[in-house]
Amino acid sequence: IWFYATFLSSYDDGLFSQSEQLTSRRSLHYLVRNSRLHMGFFSDDTPGRTTIMAHRWYHAAFVYNYSALEQTVYLDGLEDGRSSPQGPYLG
Numbered sequence: 001i002w003f004y005a006t007f008l009s010s011y012d013d014g015l016f017s018q019s020e021q022l023t024s025r026r027s028l029h030y031l032v033r034n035s036r037l038h039m040g041f042f043s044d045d046t047p048g049r050t051t052i053m054a055h056r057w058y059h060a061a062f063v064y065n066y067s068a069l070e071q072t073v074y075l076d077g078l079e080d081g082r083s084s085p086q087g088p089y090l091g
Contacts, residue, residue, distance in 0.1 A: 001030065001060045008035050008054055015060065020091040028091055030062045037073045037080055039064075041089050046071040048080035064089060 001015055012031050019027040019042075027042035037048030039062045052058060061074040066088060073081040 001062075002057065003060065004057050005032065005052060005054050008032060008052060010034070012038075018091060025085070025087055025089055026091045028089065030060070037062075037075055039071050039073050039081075041071075041085055041091075044085040044087070046073055046081050046083040046085075048073045048075055050075050050080050 003015060012033050015030045017029040025041045025044055029040050031038050032052050035051050037060055039046045059076050063072045069084050071083055071085055072079060
């Protein structure tokens with residue numbers, strides 16, 4: 001996802017979301033939370049480490065490896081966060 005942030009809120013700025021229901025592992029979201037990339041399955045999340053600044057282009061990629069149960073966040077082609085969710089994405 002290419003994005004250009006003109007303003008960053010103090011909490012969530014959505015990039016993409018999909019929701020079957022608002023329960024753990026049934027809701028998928030890619031966003032900027034507290035000025036960092038964030039991938040999650042509703043309370044089973046992976047944050048990025050790099051601070052996002054306004055008025056700049058970024059490329060974000062979010063990868064979920066189902067067989068390895070691993071979420072990875074990339075910013076401008078570099079790994080920015082990685083974690084293992086508590087269970088598989090069910091949405």
